[in-house]
Amino acid sequence: MSAVAPPPVSESPLARILDDVRGELTAHGSFPPGLTDFNVERTHRMSRDPLPILLAAYERYGPVFSVRIMHMRQVFMLGPRANHHVLVSHADNFRWRESSFGDLIPLLGDGLLTIDGDYHRRARRIMLPGFHREAIAASAQTMVAEADRALEEWEVGEAIDVYAWTRRLAMRIAMRALLGLDPDDADKGALAAEHFERALAFYGTEYPLRILRGPRTPWRRMQASRGVLDEIVYAEIARRRTGSGSGRGDVLSMLLEATDEEGARLSDREVRDQATTLMFAGHDTTTSTISFLLYELARHPHALARVVAEQDRVLGGRSPGPAELHSQLPELAMALDETLRLYPAAWIGPRRAVEGFELEGRHVPAGAYVNYCSWASHRLPEVFPEPEAFVPERFSPDRRAALPKGAYVPFGGGSRTCIGMRFGQMEIKAIVTRLLQRFHPELKPGRTMTVRQMPTLSPRGGMPMLVRERLGAEETVVGSLASET
Ligand code: HEM
Numbered sequence: 001m002s003a004v005a006p007p008p009v010s011e012s013p014l015a016r017i018l019d020d021v022r023g024e025l026t027a028h029g030s031f032p033p034g035l036t037d038f039n040v041e042r043t044h045r046m047s048r049d050p051l052p053i054l055l056a057a058y059e060r061y062g063p064v065f066s067v068r069i070m071h072m073r074q075v076f077m078l079g080p081r082a083n084h085h086v087l088v089s090h091a092d093n094f095r096w097r098e099s100s101f102g103d104l105i106p107l108l109g110d111g112l113l114t115i116d117g118d119y120h121r122r123a124r125r126i127m128l129p130g131f132h133r134e135a136i137a138a139s140a141q142t143m144v145a146e147a148d149r150a151l152e153e154w155e156v157g158e159a160i161d162v163y164a165w166t167r168r169l170a171m172r173i174a175m176r177a178l179l180g181l182d183p184d185d186a187d188k189g190a191l192a193a194e195h196f197e198r199a200l201a202f203y204g205t206e207y208p209l210r211i212l213r214g215p216r217t218p219w220r221r222m223q224a225s226r227g228v229l230d231e232i233v234y235a236e237i238a239r240r241r242t243g244s245g246s247g248r249g250d251v252l253s254m255l256l257e258a259t260d261e262e263g264a265r266l267s268d269r270e271v272r273d274q275a276t277t278l279m280f281a282g283h284d285t286t287t288s289t290i291s292f293l294l295y296e297l298a299r300h301p302h303a304l305a306r307v308v309a310e311q312d313r314v315l316g317g318r319s320p321g322p323a324e325l326h327s328q329l330p331e332l333a334m335a336l337d338e339t340l341r342l343y344p345a346a347w348i349g350p351r352r353a354v355e356g357f358e359l360e361g362r363h364v365p366a367g368a369y370v371n372y373c374s375w376a377s378h379r380l381p382e383v384f385p386e387p388e389a390f391v392p393e394r395f396s397p398d399r400r401a402a403l404p405k406g407a408y409v410p411f412g413g414g415s416r417t418c419i420g421m422r423f424g425q426m427e428i429k430a431i432v433t434r435l436l437q438r439f440h441p442e443l444k445p446g447r448t449m450t451v452r453q454m455p456t457l458s459p460r461g462g463m464p465m466l467v468r469e470r471l472g473a474e475e476t477v478v479g480s481l482a483s484e485t
């Protein structure tokens with residue numbers, strides 16, 4: 001199959017803004033109705049708290065509507081049918097690279113998140129075996145060992161920012177399981193981790209600062225960190241190519257060894273782009289989900305008690321293995337699914353429409369910026385009654401099977417479903433299991449959590465929690481209720 005890398009995308013913000021404005025002016029056919037006036041306050045609110053705006057627009061205009069954000073008219077598509085249209089039935093009509101995913105190219109290059117068509121299909125086919133259940137099983141041990149090591153820091157009675165703690169831990173796991181680097185090696189793993197975090201920070205910066213260029217701008221800092229990271233990753237690729245350190249069972253080895261059906265391998269540049277993309281796509285998402293899961297379990301003693309009882313029954317104090325993490329902890333799995341319903345970390349799926357189309361009685365023109373939104377779709381009361389409530393039983397096998405197609409999409413869907421889904425789920429379950437086997441997390445009294453959504457959902461200002469001694473299942477409920485009064 002001939003699959004060539006796509007042409008580069010302009011890194012000039014001005015050129016891209018002009019292109020967007022031109023695109024809207026020359027679009028054929030009307031856009032769906034919605035909040036289309038230029039409105040600075042709405043633009044600001046969309047960047048801080050978009051959920052109420054999207055849900056109100058859905059009520060008023062239906063599942064397909066427009067929202068002007070800064071200079072751009074964006075189309076939002078909510079609900080099961082819209083999600084299924086974008087992700088599955090008409091997925092080929094939507095490009096990732098020409099959407100705001102394109103903003104990631106300066107850091108990620110041409111990895112899975114920023115390519116389309118045959119080039120994407122080839123890369124995905126080469127990479128997929130590396131994410132099969134058996135292939136990632138080896139990482140379970142790394143995840144458990146790193147979780148145990150990180151839990152050594154915890155002491156009963158202390159307060160801990162669970163979000164910051166998980167971030168450090170997830171980065172160590174990524175270094176070992178994805179890149180095969182030692183996170184304690186100051187010249188490699190630790191340096192790569194530090195610069196990866198710095199480069200990531202660029203994408204959490206407010207848009208007006210992100211478009212600045214020149215010395216001492218966030219852009220320049222991101223470029224500098226990318227340079228350091230690339231040096232480490234390319235050196236590691238070269239080392240593996242010469243035979244030293246290959247076949248180690250990490251994802252980088254898999255990328256280096258994988259071939260397509262004609263026997264062709266990924267080039268060094270492709271391996272670098274894909275490895276950086278995997279780190280990017282997996283880091284924030286996994287970290288935030290662990291924090292949100294612990295938050296909800298701490299607020300719901302009965303759900304926590306079921307998870308604790310299950311641990312005692314299935315593991316009896318032992319570390320979980322890959323099979324247990326995969327399917328033998330259903331209470332934990334349901335709590336995780338419900339957490340991802342309420343807080344799907346990758347909350348928005350940006351696309352650009354290739355051809356115009358009709359959906360739910362609305363016309364969307366060719367070239368429109370289109371977004372599906374799991375966060376808002378998961379809060380529609382006609383699909384998930386009492387959408388604000390944390391109810392893990394919604395994901396019992398029967399109730400899950402009864403959900404309409406496209407209703408629940410925390411990992412996207414169709415042929416581009418999150419490639420790291422199993423890896424991420426295993427990591428979350430491994431860390432949360434080890435933590436709850438030893439401690440009882442309690443929310444700091446009086447603290448309310450708000451959600452930040454840039455670039456992915458995360459708890460604004462971290463997730464401070466109090467470390468308590470682990471209780472048995474029954475005491476978990478009694479103890480938590482007592483501490484509430
Ligand atoms: C809880 C954890 C995670 C969540 C919630 C999550 C969510 C998602 C979502 C929603 C998408 C599709 C985006 C869209 O349709 O626009 C996606 C794609 C992707 N994810 Fe994840 N992800 C998680 C963990 C991971 C991990 C651990 C990795 C890597 C090891 C990863 C790698 C990727 C990649 C490479 C894609 C693009 C796939 C493609 O286009 O073929 N993710 N993820």
